[in-house]
Amino acid sequence: MPVPATIVRMARDLWYWQWKTLMTGLAPADKDGNYVRPKANFLQISPQTAHLVEKSRYTLIVGRSCPWAHRAWLVWIIRNLRETINVIIVEPDRKRGKWRFVTPFNGCHNLYDLYLLCGSPKSQRATIPVIFDQKEMTIICNESAQIIELLNNWPASMESPELMPFSYQKTIEKWRELVQFDINDGVYKCGFARQQSAYTKASATLFEALGIMEENLNKNGPWLCGLHVTLSDICLFPTLIRWELVYAPLFNCNRHLLWQFPSIWQWRQRFFSLPGVADTCDSEAMVSDYFGSLFPLNPSGIVPDNPSLASLVLSLIPDPRHYE
Ligand SMILES: N[C@@H](CCC(=O)N[C@@H](CS)C(=O)NCC(=O)O)C(=O)O
Known part of the structure; x- marks a missing residue:
C-alpha cells in the first residue's frame, strides 16, 4: 500500500531535522553550511629539534582508515623509522565512537582515556595521529601536518630519504x-x-x-x-x-x-x-x-x-x- 504523501513529507522534515542535529556533532559548519575542521591542541617539540629526541621513548599512534594518520604512517615507512619510534595501530570502536587499543596501552583501553591521562580536557576530541612520550607520559603532538615534519627530522639511518630538502x-x-x-x-x-x-x-x-x-x-x-x-x-x-x-x-x-x-x-x-x-x-x-x-x-x-x-x-x- 502506498504511503500517504503527508506522512512522507512529515518523515522527510523530521529526518532532515535529525540529520542536521547529527551533523552538528559530527562536523562543525559555518553559517553557510561550509564544513570547518576543528583545530588540534598539542605540540611540544619543534620539528627543528626532533632529531635530538631519545630513541625508543616515543610511540606513533595511527589507525588504518584515517587519512591524517596515514600520512604519518607513510613517513614512518618511507624513512624506515622502526628502530627509533614504535607504531601502534588503534581500531575503531563504533558503538562508543572512540579509537580502541587492541591491547591496553599504559592502562588505557581507548585513545580518549590516553588523552585524559595526558591532561587533555574532557571536551577534547581524541584524534589520531598522535606522538606519545612514554617518559613524560604526555602527547607531544596530535596534528598530522606537524607530525610529518617531526618524523622527517626524526633520528634515522643515513639512507633514509629527506622528504623536505x-x-x-x-x-x-x-x-x-x-x-x-x-x-x-x-x-x-x-x-x-x-x-x-x-x-x-x-x-x-x-x-x-x-x-x-x-x-x-x-x-x-x-x-x-x-x-x-x-x-x-x-x-x-x-x-x-x-x-x-x-x-x-x-x-x-x-x-x-x-x-x-x-x-x-x-x-x-x-x-x-x-x-x-x-x-x-x-x-x-x-x-x-x-x-x-x-x-x-x-x-x-x-x-x-x-x-x-x-x-x-x-x-x-x-x-x-x-x-x-
Ligand atoms: N587535525 C588532525 C585531524 C585528525 C582527525 O580528524 N582524525 C580523525 C580520524 S580521520 C579522528 O581521529 N577522529 C576522532 C574524533 O573526532 O573523535 C590531524 O590532521 O592530525
Missing part, C-alpha cells in the same frame, strides 16, 4: 597548502557540506585543485616537486587512495573520475608501488570504517563491495575512444 622547501610548502586545504580537507568539505551551495563550491574547488596537480605532474613529474618524493606527495596520497572506495561514493566527489586525470592516475600507481606503501592501504578497514561510522551520511550502515585495491590502482586507463 631545503632547496625545495618553498615549492613543497606551496603544494602542501593546496593539497591540505583543497584536496585533503576538500573531500571532507564536499562530504560534510550542509547546503547545496556549500557542496557546489567545495566540489568546484576540489576538482580545480586536481586539475592543477594534473598539469604540474604532466609538466614537472614524476613527483609533485620533480625527481624526488617529498612531503607534498605524502600528503596527497592518503586522499587519492581512498577516492573510488570512499570519497566518490560517500562524499559525492564525482565531478570527474580519477582516471580522467592520467598523470595523477600514474602518479598514484607509482606511489602505491613504493616499498611498504601497499601494506599501509587496508581497503576493507577504510570502507567499513567510513561507511559504518558516518551514520548521517549512510544511515543504513550498508558497506559496499569493491574490487581489490591493487587491481583498481594498477589498472590501465581506459582507451578514450571507448568512452568519448
Whole structure:
C-alpha cells in the first residue's frame, strides 16, 4: 500500500531535522553550511629539534582508515623509522565512537582515556595521529601536518630519504597548502557540506585543485616537486587512495573520475608501488570504517563491495575512444 504523501513529507522534515542535529556533532559548519575542521591542541617539540629526541621513548599512534594518520604512517615507512619510534595501530570502536587499543596501552583501553591521562580536557576530541612520550607520559603532538615534519627530522639511518630538502622547501610548502586545504580537507568539505551551495563550491574547488596537480605532474613529474618524493606527495596520497572506495561514493566527489586525470592516475600507481606503501592501504578497514561510522551520511550502515585495491590502482586507463 502506498504511503500517504503527508506522512512522507512529515518523515522527510523530521529526518532532515535529525540529520542536521547529527551533523552538528559530527562536523562543525559555518553559517553557510561550509564544513570547518576543528583545530588540534598539542605540540611540544619543534620539528627543528626532533632529531635530538631519545630513541625508543616515543610511540606513533595511527589507525588504518584515517587519512591524517596515514600520512604519518607513510613517513614512518618511507624513512624506515622502526628502530627509533614504535607504531601502534588503534581500531575503531563504533558503538562508543572512540579509537580502541587492541591491547591496553599504559592502562588505557581507548585513545580518549590516553588523552585524559595526558591532561587533555574532557571536551577534547581524541584524534589520531598522535606522538606519545612514554617518559613524560604526555602527547607531544596530535596534528598530522606537524607530525610529518617531526618524523622527517626524526633520528634515522643515513639512507633514509629527506622528504623536505631545503632547496625545495618553498615549492613543497606551496603544494602542501593546496593539497591540505583543497584536496585533503576538500573531500571532507564536499562530504560534510550542509547546503547545496556549500557542496557546489567545495566540489568546484576540489576538482580545480586536481586539475592543477594534473598539469604540474604532466609538466614537472614524476613527483609533485620533480625527481624526488617529498612531503607534498605524502600528503596527497592518503586522499587519492581512498577516492573510488570512499570519497566518490560517500562524499559525492564525482565531478570527474580519477582516471580522467592520467598523470595523477600514474602518479598514484607509482606511489602505491613504493616499498611498504601497499601494506599501509587496508581497503576493507577504510570502507567499513567510513561507511559504518558516518551514520548521517549512510544511515543504513550498508558497506559496499569493491574490487581489490591493487587491481583498481594498477589498472590501465581506459582507451578514450571507448568512452568519448
Ligand atoms: N587535525 C588532525 C585531524 C585528525 C582527525 O580528524 N582524525 C580523525 C580520524 S580521520 C579522528 O581521529 N577522529 C576522532 C574524533 O573526532 O573523535 C590531524 O590532521 O592530525
